[in-house]
């Protein structure tokens with residue numbers, strides 16, 4: 001696999017959307033290519049950052065209770 | 073109406089997904105009160121249409137779909153302008169940082185506050201924002217996201233791609249404005 005192809009598949013690799021064969025091909029490329037590995041780690045890091053930044057918003061307790069009452 | 077016990081069980085299960093719905097509603101409306109209204113209405117609707125939910129399928133996706141459909145019903149008027157996203161061309165933050173000598177590139181990410189990331193997400197047009205919420209924040213597969221949004225998987229992928237570019241551009245702009253990154257000024261990285 002060339003770097004270009006790896007780069008094209010990186011989003012889907014990070015999102016775990018490649019099939020096993022493709023994922024393995026990307027993994028093998030990453031293991032032999034520090035540049036693409038850096039890029040992969042960056043994208044994975046960014047995805048975690050987006051998740052954790054938005055994750056901290058949870059439904060207020062009082063709202064949860066209110067809903068529980070309404071729905072029961 | 074379902075048996076009371078069945079209804080309670082359904083409501084209890086549905087409420088295990090409350091945080092996902094609330095977060096999504098909050099990011100879509102940008103307003104805690106509107107988010108609560110939207111989520112409450114979504115739950116009432118879900119209860120009313122619980123017969124249309126197939127047990128064993130993805131309840132979280134089903135509930136999210138109800139909530140976001142309500143959102144879009146309410147904000148129909150603004151839909152058109154909301155879909156537009158500036159064409160950035162290809163913007164890849166990693167490459168941009170690498171070109172500017174900011175290494176390791178991921179260090180820049182560590183310096184960006186969570187609130188800045190949230191505001192970058194909020195700046196995305198809602199059609200793009202909701203894909204990021206589903207795939208990145210809630211960890212939906214492309215398939216589940218596509219089912220939730222009622223679009224083909226290819227649409228999920230293209231919206232996600234553009235959303236991420238826009239998001240990365242916003243984070244880059246923030247990093248430049250706040251001095252985390254100095255464009256063209258980081259060529260001389262101390263050699264270790």
Ligand SMILES: [Zn+2]
Nearest residue numbers: 003006033036
């Ligand atoms: Zn490579």
